[in-house]
Amino acid sequence: xxxxxxxxxxxxxxxxxxxxxxxxxxxxxxxxxxxxxxxxxxxxxxxxxxxxxxxxxxxxxxxxxxxxxxxxxxxxxxxxxxxxxxxxxxxxxxxxxxxxxxxxxxxxxxxxxxxxxxxxxxxxxxxxxxxxxxxxxxxxxxxxxxxxxxxxxxxxxxxxxxxxxxxxxxxxxxxxxxxxxxxxxxxxxxxxxxxxxxxxxxxxxxxxxxxxxxxxxxxxxxxxxxxxxxxxxxxxxxxxxxxxxxxxxxxxxxxxxxxxxxxxxxxxxxxxxxxxxxxxxxxxxxxxxxxxxxxxxxxxxxxxxxxxxxxxxxxxxxxxxxxxxx
Amino acid sequence: xxxxxxxxxxxxxxxxxxxxxxxxxxxxxxxxxxxxxxxxxxxxxxxxxxxxxxxxxxxxxxxxxxxxxxxxxxxxxxxxxxxxxxxxxxxxxxxxxxxxxxxxxxxxxxxxxxxxxxxxxxxxxxxxxxxxxxxxxxxxxxxxxxxxxxxxxxxxxxxxxxxxxxxxxxxxxxxxxxxxxxxxxxxxxxxxxxxxxxxxxxxxxxxxxxxxxxxxxxxxxxxxxxxxxxxxxxxxxxxxxxxxxxxxxxxxxxxxxxxxxxxxxxxxxxxxxxxxxxxxxxxxxxxxxxxxxxxxxxxxxxxxxxxxxxxxxxxxxxxxxxxxxxxx
Amino acid sequence: xxxxxxxxxxxxxxxxxxxxxxxxxxxxxxxxxxxxxxxxxxxxxxxxxxxxxxxxxxxxxxxxxxxxxxxxxxxxxxxxxxxxxxxxxxxxxxxxxxxxxxxxxxxxxxxxxxxxxxxxxxxxxxxxxxxxxxxxxxxxxxxxxxxxxxxxxxxxxxxxxxxxxxxxxxxxxxxxxxxxxxxxxxxxxxxxxxxxxxxxxxxxxxxxxxxxxxxxxxxxxxxxxxxxxxxxxxxxxxxxxxxxxxxxxxxxxxxxxxxxxxxxxxxxxxxxxxxxxxxxxxxxxxxxxxxxxxxxxxxxxxxxxxxxxxxxxxxxxxxx
Numbered sequence: 001x002x003x004x005x006x007x008x009x010x011x012x013x014x015x016x017x018x019x020x021x022x023x024x025x026x027x028x029x030x031x032x033x034x035x036x037x038x039x040x041x042x043x044x045x046x047x048x049x050x051x052x053x054x055x056x057x058x059x060x061x062x063x064x065x066x067x068x069x070x071x072x073x074x075x076x077x078x079x080x081x082x083x084x085x086x087x088x089x090x091x092x093x094x095x096x097x098x099x100x101x102x103x104x105x106x107x108x109x110x111x112x113x114x115x116x117x118x119x120x121x122x123x124x125x126x127x128x129x130x131x132x133x134x135x136x137x138x139x140x141x142x143x144x145x146x147x148x149x150x151x152x153x154x155x156x157x158x159x160x161x162x163x164x165x166x167x168x169x170x171x172x173x174x175x176x177x178x179x180x181x182x183x184x185x186x187x188x189x190x191x192x193x194x195x196x197x198x199x200x201x202x203x204x205x206x207x208x209x210x211x212x213x214x215x216x217x218x219x220x221x222x223x224x225x226x227x228x229x230x231x232x233x234x235x236x237x238x239x240x241x242x243x244x245x246x247x248x249x250x251x252x253x254x255x256x257x258x259x260x261x262x263x264x265x266x267x268x269x270x271x272x273x274x275x276x277x278x279x280x281x282x283x284x285x286x287x288x289x290x291x292x293x294x295x296x297x298x299x300x301x302x303x304x305x306x307x308x309x310x311x312x313x314x315x316x317x318x319x320x321x322x323x324x325x326x
Numbered sequence: 327x328x329x330x331x332x333x334x335x336x337x338x339x340x341x342x343x344x345x346x347x348x349x350x351x352x353x354x355x356x357x358x359x360x361x362x363x364x365x366x367x368x369x370x371x372x373x374x375x376x377x378x379x380x381x382x383x384x385x386x387x388x389x390x391x392x393x394x395x396x397x398x399x400x401x402x403x404x405x406x407x408x409x410x411x412x413x414x415x416x417x418x419x420x421x422x423x424x425x426x427x428x429x430x431x432x433x434x435x436x437x438x439x440x441x442x443x444x445x446x447x448x449x450x451x452x453x454x455x456x457x458x459x460x461x462x463x464x465x466x467x468x469x470x471x472x473x474x475x476x477x478x479x480x481x482x483x484x485x486x487x488x489x490x491x492x493x494x495x496x497x498x499x500x501x502x503x504x505x506x507x508x509x510x511x512x513x514x515x516x517x518x519x520x521x522x523x524x525x526x527x528x529x530x531x532x533x534x535x536x537x538x539x540x541x542x543x544x545x546x547x548x549x550x551x552x553x554x555x556x557x558x559x560x561x562x563x564x565x566x567x568x569x570x571x572x573x574x575x576x577x578x579x580x581x582x583x584x585x586x587x588x589x590x591x592x593x594x595x596x597x598x599x600x601x602x603x604x605x606x607x608x609x610x611x612x613x614x615x616x617x618x619x620x621x622x623x624x625x626x627x628x629x630x631x632x633x634x635x636x637x638x639x640x641x642x643x644x645x646x647x648x649x650x651x652x653x654x
Numbered sequence: 655x656x657x658x659x660x661x662x663x664x665x666x667x668x669x670x671x672x673x674x675x676x677x678x679x680x681x682x683x684x685x686x687x688x689x690x691x692x693x694x695x696x697x698x699x700x701x702x703x704x705x706x707x708x709x710x711x712x713x714x715x716x717x718x719x720x721x722x723x724x725x726x727x728x729x730x731x732x733x734x735x736x737x738x739x740x741x742x743x744x745x746x747x748x749x750x751x752x753x754x755x756x757x758x759x760x761x762x763x764x765x766x767x768x769x770x771x772x773x774x775x776x777x778x779x780x781x782x783x784x785x786x787x788x789x790x791x792x793x794x795x796x797x798x799x800x801x802x803x804x805x806x807x808x809x810x811x812x813x814x815x816x817x818x819x820x821x822x823x824x825x826x827x828x829x830x831x832x833x834x835x836x837x838x839x840x841x842x843x844x845x846x847x848x849x850x851x852x853x854x855x856x857x858x859x860x861x862x863x864x865x866x867x868x869x870x871x872x873x874x875x876x877x878x879x880x881x882x883x884x885x886x887x888x889x890x891x892x893x894x895x896x897x898x899x900x901x902x903x904x905x906x907x908x909x910x911x912x913x914x915x916x917x918x919x920x921x922x923x924x925x926x927x928x929x930x931x932x933x934x935x936x937x938x939x940x941x942x943x944x945x946x947x948x949x950x951x952x953x954x955x956x957x958x959x960x961x962x963x964x965x966x967x968x969x970x971x972x973x974x
Contacts, residue, residue, distance in 0.1 A: 018804065026816075026823075140956040142951065143910070148933055152936055217428065218428035219432070221423065222423055222491070225382055225384060225420075227417055228412075237434075244433070262811065262815065262914070263811065263910055263914065278815070281914075281916050282916060284819060
């Protein structure tokens, strides 16, 4: 178990170093950092001075070491457009993105599992067919179109929900939350659905397929032969065995949800990291782009690592093979 | 003797398929008395397993019981509503499947699976059910049951898992156990242990056992009576000694000829030519006629019905109005 | 049985065609196509969209991106069937007096162009890298496949956005419409190569150890050439499926980038750009400026996805 954890940890660090190289290359080679920081009439001498203070004359490997060192302490330099430390900008916006991503994931899990279980157990009912149709639409409609459609329905036509922003937020330490006010909660509804819909269809398809697969297994047949109630078979045995892979996938998808939030945040002008990133791409604000890449990668790698470890805890078979492997 | 524990009368099972309805079981009848072990033998596809599944009510669509009756201790069970049939399964009929490796849910401790089954059928507290589970594990021969009860299925060997499966099948003291190829997936060395365990349990508790297998050796060792099935019908049924020593049906003769004996006589094993017909292409008349060395015109036209010959019963035209000697 | 389904005339005509093409016809592909009504509708819609895009300039009432043809007095006209509709603007006009239908036709052309070129580029890149990885094996294989693994765990849109941003930074102000189109194709290509590479690599691994490769080498033929002839026909089916599904993904990605403001500029808009523009007028009640481009995009993607699903099922006998 320890060897397994260690191996996974080394892999995770490897990926982070690779991402660090990409982020550093972006920062260093994609355009000249100095020219981004000065105005056109800055003299050559002044440019040289800035170049020196940034250490851009040092050997590349030294610069890379410095970049990684800083990144490890969450220092990503100064934004070209905001003239503020990138870290501050990201931290300010992180609660908005995380709250949105968590709400979207909960929405996706709850409805995805319910719809998936229903369409697996009642395969030929009209409701199951409706769910299948919804899943096809959820996969085919681009996220931003769904957002626009929801805004048109619930903001423009019905006027029930706000079309942009987080509503009123409450500050708790450095964290800001929209979960404690009515307007904050209302503002969360449409962005969460927009962001979660794709995951929901994914989870629904997965639950349905897994459940149908599990229902065909010998141990379900044996459970029936033991005279267990339908309820115990469906929800005790079949669902539990279905949920192991489903939770893994949903967990692994959480990183994607954060990345996909870029689109949702733009549609709803949600003040999160994604919106910051989109603006950075438009304005060629490389330090923010590089920092965002590092942050999202870190989240990805952490989740992958945690899910791998959790998986072995949930599934007893893996636990012993893993501990036997070393 | 009183009423048989299980009585199957003229059972018919059909499967709907794209090519029309296939009849997997066509007019099967047999009884099993209290404490008796009935061996059901035949090639794969003969309908042995389907018969077992019909008795316990686990024929799933597209299959269905199309005709006949099944009685458990005199009470008809093939037409029970699903919920009542569920109460019969596990409580009055226990079932053992072929592959112990896949019969247990890998995510639950074996103790949880046994306790769950006990509490479904018997009104016991959690603790009482757990004590009973430990006793059961001890009875089926699992060493240190009070420790092993908290193990997961993957921590048990194949033979030990089959013992757990048997414990699950008998945990509510059923009147009938259906064992569907209980030893096929096991090592040869373990097979004998499992067979004698099933035999002992049947004897100790007076349980009737329906033992489905394609292994004549297992039947000869365990069963009191044997039913030979072919293409969804019972070809011959009778006391195991009679059928093994003096098989009447040409197919049963072939089957017995195909058992190697330890006596070591250098006669070559007899082989039955050809293979069993597919369900979609069962021949007219006696379904065995294309492979039968004794087949005559009547066999190709008319289906033979079971005829009593002493303690045996055989479905073959050779025994109809023809002296037995000429056939043997 | 399947041979009987194929008409003899078709067999004759394809006798000279490459092996995979014949196999496609020999399979019950056509048969399953004619049996699925929804697939036929999807194919018809896809074909219609391609034709509309190709003949956009003939079908449009105006060139929506030639400022000389736009008149401000025609701005914000609602669709023809509403009370304020005006001929010839079937689906209404936008802020600048641009005919929405014409804009959709021209935008569809850009969307499809970027999508098709992106798929071609990612396919070429993926096949090349897959062949390289499979043929050389060892460290080269390890490197390429590890990159593929890591990239696969990141959403394509994030990668495309990053590449887009880097390209902007490197090229600076030199980005005109056509080079933006190139950047999009490049970004999409780099985002979607992994699946092709994996498929081709797997097939190369299988073929590599077969006797004919050694035999070919013995008579002096270069192994890569020989393998290419065997590997490509074997992988054509799966690649076709990946390409179809990726076409939908590429169009979505382009539309999303354009919607986010990092794609096609307003002077040469794709469907995504049109939706971005139209989104600004949603609150003013001018729903048609965004609704019709959105509907066109959704219908296009849905049709291509349905075609892809059918193709996958039809070419994979295991699933039937």
